[in-house]
Amino acid sequence: MTADIIDGKAFAATIRDKVSGHVARLREEHGITPGLAVVLVGEDPASQVYVRSKGKQTVEVGMHSVEHKLEVDTSEADLLALIEQLNSDPAVHGILVQLPLPDHLDSDLVINSIDPAKDVDGFHISNVGLLGTGQKSMVPCTPLGCLMMLRDKLGSLSGMDAVVLGRSNIVGKPMAQLLLGESCTVTIAHSRTKDLPEVVRRADIVVAAVGRPEMVPGDWIKPGATVIDVGINRIERDGKTKLVGDVDFASVQEVAGAVTPVPGGVGPMTIACLLANTVTACCRANGLAEPE
Ligand code: NDP
Helix, strand or coil, rough: CCCECCCHHHHHHHHHHHHHHHHHHHHHHHHHCCEEEEEEEECCCHHHHHHHHHHHHHHHCEEEEEEEEECCCCHHHHHHHHHHHHHCCCCCHHHHHHHHCCCCHHHHHHHHHCCCHHEECCHHHHHHHHHHHHCCCCCCCCHHHHHHHHHHHHHHCCCCEEEEEECCCHHHHHHHHHHHHHCCCEEEEECCCCCCCHHCCCCCCCEECCCCCCCHHHHHHCCCEEEECCCEEEEEEEEEEECCCCCCHHHHHCCCCCCCCCCHHHHHHHHHHHHHHHHHHHHHHHHCCCCC
């Protein structure tokens, strides 16, 4: 058996097309241009790449893009003042503070200072609580992208056994909440989980978000399962730098029913969902119907 490859790049392009349509409609019918502000503190190379890519795609779908690049030694007070300014800027509907922040800044304090209505990353404690209680919220972009791919591939997820590998606030926990919301039976595994291969073998759906290159081999996967690989790991192989996921793609592809590649799977979906969340935030702020 060879698994279907879930093409996140193509799926993300269809989401961006829809977002472009919504942006055009908002502008033509209501004279509103959705705006996304991205704040980057310091010069982490991976973060710089993400921020550049987000800014470029924001402009490509017709939205207003604001980038604030701050020095690595920016004080917490200055960062909070900038967020306050963005919170009250009517041209900004979404605010994203690129993580990780330098150590001297309190990430929780910073994220919780963003207006929850503009928190397009869905990390503010209010949005976390709303998601956890099944209420309308801003859903974190990476888990949202994973869920969209799962729904597209499988239709109803009700009753399926899902294993989420990883319990971070950014990916693992919100992913588990979303799958629970779809009526899956959800197990969250982490570094202290016993008999991890056995736990993973029970799953109809595996979402791997551990940050360990190619950790999950094919013989952990139930035949026909759907595997979503969130990991982005940079490794050296044959003298070259290569991006690999948290699953061993070659062996998993032999067993799974469907699997996302790295790159070209979850990554592009994450940015597409960020753009979609910004349009949603803009519609909510203006009392307009949200896109489906
Ligand atoms: P974190 O480091 O915050 O969390 C990793 C999780 O994996 C932890 O819960 C940890 O367990 C668990 N873990 C680590 N090692 C093992 C192990 N050997 N066995 C079982 N569980 C283990 O990572 P993130 O959630 O932020 O990111 C995970 C991966 O996803 C990374 O590769 C990251 O680059 C990628 N990523 C990709 C995105 C995308 O857009 N595609 C977006 C965000 C992240 P414990 O809690 O016990 O320590």
